[in-house]
Amino acid sequence: MNQAWGLKEMFNAITGERDLAPPAPHQPHQAANTGAPRRRCRAIAVAGGKGGVGKTTVAVNLGMSLAMMGRDVMLLDADMGLANVDVLLGLAPSRHLGHLLDGTASLEELLLDAPHGLKIIPGGSGARRLAQLGNGEHAAVIRAFDELPRPPDYLLVDTAAGLSDNVAMFAAAADEVVVVVCDEPASLTDAYALVKVLSRDFGVRRFRFVANLVRNAGEARALHQKLAKVCDRFLDVVLDFSGFVPQDERLKQAIRRQNAVVDLWPAARSSQAFKQLAGAVDNWEEPARAGLDRIAFFGGQAVTASGW
Secondary structure (H helix, E strand, O other): OHHHHHHHHHHHHHHHHHHHOOOOOOOOOEOOOOOOEOOOOEEEEEEOOOOOOOHHHHHHHHHHHHHHOOOOEEEEEOOOEEOOHHHHOOOOOOOOHHHHHHOOOOHHHHOEEOHHHOEEEOOOEOOHHHHHOOHHHHHHHHHHHOOOOOOOOEEEEEOOOOOOHHHHHHHHHOOEEEEEEOOOHHHHHHHHHHHHHHHHHHOOOEEEEEEEEEOOHHHHHHHHHHHHHHHHHHOOOEEEEEEEEEOOHHHHHHHHOOOOHHHHOOOOHHHHHHHHHHHHHHOOOOOOOOOOOOOOOOOOOOOOOOOO
């Protein structure tokens, strides 16, 4: 756990700097297609612990569902070195986060246009260096969002599988952590390990549970209760049930066709589930804290720390 503690110390260093001078208040402006005041950017990390639970599929379809509601949404593929959001949407990026870190491209220059206005930030695939970023490089990625002239309503972060620094970095920094779980023992075990590390080492106290590829709502609720029971017994966290995605042949077909099911077949069972999830997300109350109880990045606020 030395790496995790090192990451925590980095965040503590940021805290000391930020406490000296509180950030200027974010000025609201109008959200797309609505007359309501624009809220600050909400960063949502989509995680799962185990690979193969459909985390990226959930992130893509949730992001597109929010975009279809008129929200300004960016989806960051933070599975560094093994990124596949672009593949899932049939996109062909010429640049990725590696170019941002090399200084050869800005964040705006990386953005890919997906259907319904969804913006994709590709993470790069097959690059060992991207899978082994140091804390300073993680910070450089985060700081790049502060340079956007107009932050989005939502920043979704598709994290990697496992418990690497990449996962901990983005999950701990986000306003919300969505834990995607399927009905497999390894999925439940790894999801619990993820919640345990983020709560114990990074102070994350609330998680949003989404059951994927289940037969019905009853199965989804039972799966949530299994994980919540263990979390309640051993951890000081809240695990909110936020929705489920049913088994659906249309969803499998959409993946094979490299598109989002909510775009190809809006009336499909899985599409309706993603739309319900997006509606719930859009009505989540504003968090009392911004990532780690201490930092307000991913929302137009500058991250300042000595040497960065």
